Amino acid sequence: MSSPDLTQSATIAQRPIVSPHEFEPMEDSVVHMSRVSLRRGPNTLLNDVSWIVEEGQRWIVMGPNGAGKSTLMNIAAARSHPTVGNAAVLGETLGAVDVFDLRPSIGLSSTLLAEQVPGNETIRNLVVTAAYGVTGRWREAYEPEDLQRAEFLLKRWGLANYAERRFRTLSEGERKRGLIARAMMTDPELLILDEPGAGLDLAGRETLVRSLSQLAADPFSPTQILVTHHVEEVPPNFTHAMLLRDGDVVSAGPIETALTEETLSDAFRLPLNVSRNAEGRFTAFART
Numbered sequence: 001m002s003s004p005d006l007t008q009s010a011t012i013a014q015r016p017i018v019s020p021h022e023f024e025p026m027e028d029s030v031v032h033m034s035r036v037s038l039r040r041g042p043n044t045l046l047n048d049v050s051w052i053v054e055e056g057q058r059w060i061v062m063g064p065n066g067a068g069k070s071t072l073m074n075i076a077a078a079r080s081h082p083t084v085g086n087a088a089v090l091g092e093t094l095g096a097v098d099v100f101d102l103r104p105s106i107g108l109s110s111t112l113l114a115e116q117v118p119g120n121e122t123i124r125n126l127v128v129t130a131a132y133g134v135t136g137r138w139r140e141a142y143e144p145e146d147l148q149r150a151e152f153l154l155k156r157w158g159l160a161n162y163a164e165r166r167f168r169t170l171s172e173g174e175r176k177r178g179l180i181a182r183a184m185m186t187d188p189e190l191l192i193l194d195e196p197g198a199g200l201d202l203a204g205r206e207t208l209v210r211s212l213s214q215l216a217a218d219p220f221s222p223t224q225i226l227v228t229h230h231v232e233e234v235p236p237n238f239t240h241a242m243l244l245r246d247g248d249v250v251s252a253g254p255i256e257t258a259l260t261e262e263t264l265s266d267a268f269r270l271p272l273n274v275s276r277n278a279e280g281r282f283t284a285f286a287r288t
């Protein structure tokens with residue numbers, strides 16, 4: 001489906017496909033994808049995606065299982081390249097930049113990352129090792145400022161009393177908060193949280209939503225992209241949304257127009273009743 005909003009934002013983002021060295025991302029864009037497709041063998045994981053994330057915006061990326069959300073986040077996090085099209089992050093075009101220079105400016109929390117954390121890593125080391133972009137503390141020497149920042153972030157994310165606990169002994173909610181603290185360690189300009197609410201119980205989800213809403217409201221916090229399957233996990237104060245289905249963009253733009261009953265029903269191929277309360281929280285039910 002194509003809403004007027006989608007047409008407008010995609011048109012602004014679209015440029016002729018050029019070599020990475022020739023691509024000129026929009027000034028002050030944090031993410032600029034133009035006509036991005038990603039293929040693996042015969043499968044098209046993303047199909048002609050054009051998207052601009054501007055500084056200070058807070059985006060929700062939503063869609064059913066297999067829609068391409070994590071694939072899109074891997075490009076935005078400079079972890080993979082488009083097969084076709086141009087993608088720039090923080091003004092640097094993938095293919096024309098050393099991604100190892102770019103990655104410290106991008107905070108990423110994902111299930112894939114969680115799987116790479118050694119089970120015996122303490123939560124303090126989980127956070128501080130982000131300064132070197134590694135998981136599993138070994139012999140790296142950390143500056144006192146790094147250690148201080150890790151302590152600050154552990155406190156900020158309610159983990160001050162867990163600093164010496166091993167990652168494997170933490171609850172899912174504590175792990176998720178630890179991964180977000182780690183993603184913030186390098187004081188990134190872009191924060192990407194891929195399904196931070198997955199596997200949380202009701203109290204854990206509500207605590208997380210409140211923390212993410214507070215972070216989103218902080219004008220000094222980084223530009224944010226949050227991937228979720230559930231409208232209940234959308235924190236108030238998020239400003240924009242993109243819905244994906246089968247690698248295609250269903251809608252993208254300000255959350256009021258991009259995340260609606262119509263666009264959600266389309267993305268999930270299910271007629272839905274969607275409402276939003278005065279506090280900005282969404283609920284969705286299948287129409288009976």
Ligand SMILES: Nc1ncnc2c1ncn2[C@@H]1O[C@H](COP(=O)(O)OP(=O)(O)OP(=O)(O)O)[C@@H](O)[C@H]1O
Pocket residue numbers: 040041043045063064065066067068069070071072229
């Ligand atoms: N390396 C690969 N080779 C082939 N297909 C792949 C590969 N990686 C992912 N896919 C497929 O691409 C599609 C999109 O995957 P992706 O993980 O981006 O979806 P998603 O929206 O994040 O899904 P979920 O909500 O289940 O996490 C899926 O159908 C997946 O099976």
